Amino acid sequence: MAADSDWTNPPAAGPPSAGEAETIGSAWGRRLLIGAVLSWFAILILVPGAALARQALGGGLAAMFAALNQPEVYRAFILSLWITAAATILNTIFGVALALVLVRQRFWGRALLDGVVDMPFAISPIIAGLMLVVLYGPDSALGGWLEDRGIQVVYAAPGMVLATMFVTLPFVTRELVPVLRELGEEYEQAAHTLGAGRWRTFWSVTLPSIRWGVAYGVTLTIARGLGEFGAVLVVSGNIIGRTQTATLYIADGVESFHPEGAYAASMVLAAVSFCLLVGMDLIRRRLDRGKGGQS
């Protein structure tokens, strides 16, 4: 295979003079394009980011830490972490299973399921939250039934986890479907012929082969889960200290009397997102490298 590409793709040794002339001719056009793209990027992302940083750090680092050093900020962040962790773990397990079913199984309604998986991408998170309130709210039959048994879903952590799961449902699955498809079934079949059962094959062969895809999907899920606002807003009731997540705290802070806290919390969330972004990039590289070798 390597040998094939060697001779099918001869080194691009075109006439050098012509190539240079072309580059020189369009050099100004290219610079203009690059400049335009960079300016656009700066206007949309860098400048607002810098403005936030300036606002948050306006009173100095000490003031920012003081703003963060509040019990409700701690609780909001810890709640965000817990909800994201729970939603990520559940969605990873379910997402891997869903991807395997979509790629490996043939059944009636598969195409429909394949399409519906993407629905959370299209539906506004607020609507997702509303669906959960309608289904599990205290006025609904199911919600009432659960409440009689001491289980509160809406305006409590379970509802917030459900809302986050709804919103982040497609990430792991969408990342894995193409990876699994490209992988094919031969590796699993090879493991079967060597005596490995389904479970053993999944742990020893399938999962190691798709691990970078899973990691990428998980990272996306975490990033989305931490930043989720709309769906959680509807189901949480935004009870300070009880159902207030980091994003809800920020929203609250902006419209009420402690904007310093909101700025500081935003800085933390933005920093976490940046770290996740770098992590995703590293994973993406591993993923592409994994695809390189056919074996």
Added chain:
Amino acid sequence: MTTAPRPKTETIHRQVDPYNGNSRGAWLSSPVSRGEETGVGIEVRGLSKRYGSFQAVKDVSFEVAAGQLVALLGPSGSGKSTILRTIAGLETADSGSVLLTGEDATALPVQRRGVGFVFQHYALFRHMTVRDNVGFGLKIRKEPRREIRRRVDELLDLIQLSGHADRYPTQLSGGQRQRVALARALAPRPKVLLLDEPFGALDAKVRDELRMWLRKLHDEVHVTSLFVTHDQREAFEVSDQIVVLADGQVQQIGAPQALYERPVNPFVARFLGNINVLPLSSLRTGSTGRGPASWFKTPPTAEAQAYVRPHDLDVFAERNGKPYWPARVERITPLGGLIRLDLRIGVEHALQIEVPHDQAIGVGFAPGDEVYVTPRHLNVYDRDHANFQPVDVNRAITQSWQAGAGI
């Protein structure tokens, strides 16, 4: 179009092998005798498989004698891979059964069939080293770590990759990967070894080497092996027996040379090596007066065709009394030890002949020469009667003379 023999079980007779008992014992040290009791390694009975409206396999039956290396040969779409995968348990047949070393395996899941399977694209686990790949099947069987190590070392030695134990599959060449795949399949001491186009993904030179290597390996290892190929040369070089398939049906089973010399139908004749197809009616009788019409009890119809191998034809500058086709030399191609003559009969029938180099020198033809082509051996295909009959021309003439003299 093609006439398949009635699908009944045809036994592939085991070749007498003086080493069989002993060397097999050394290889499959533990439970060896299973295959020996029946002498049949793989038996397929009445296998059928349909994909939607496409009948991939139609009532296929054959046997592979224990310790043999057999090829399933056929063009693409002939159902050969489906049969192999059904034997492995990777696919289920609509009907029919699979017996491995005498035991019915039809209902067994793939994990419990005890088959080694080698895939065309190797399917090596890329997150595992060569050692872990080869040892995978043993680890599944929970063999002691020391035993796994010993066995893997033994196999790496066998495939001549001892120095590569800690490499990953991506660090190996295609040929090396396929050898690792083979070692991995052999490690748990399978009852039978199944290979699906094992050399298909390799380039020509590596393929040739690996073929010879597989043949040698099989001579040492003697595990009952069935491999799928569409390349008749590969089947000829490697296998003890060949099962020829077309349209999901067995066409013929036999030793390579037997298939080549005595094909039972036009498909097999055309698929295995070059063959000339000429109208029998254009064969002139010659001065013996004993033409095709006198060779058979019922004379062939006007549409009957003669199937003649290039080396079963003689070329003469003059008539010598035997039946002949008048032809004209179009091209002469020296091929080392052989010379190939491209001839033409009339306008529409091209004809290819191979003559040994030394004979050709004496003949001294040139393009454009009128020549006489005499068959020594041919097969007559009569579509109307759907029969395909071999004819030894000289003997047919003699017999026809004797019969004629008796009247």
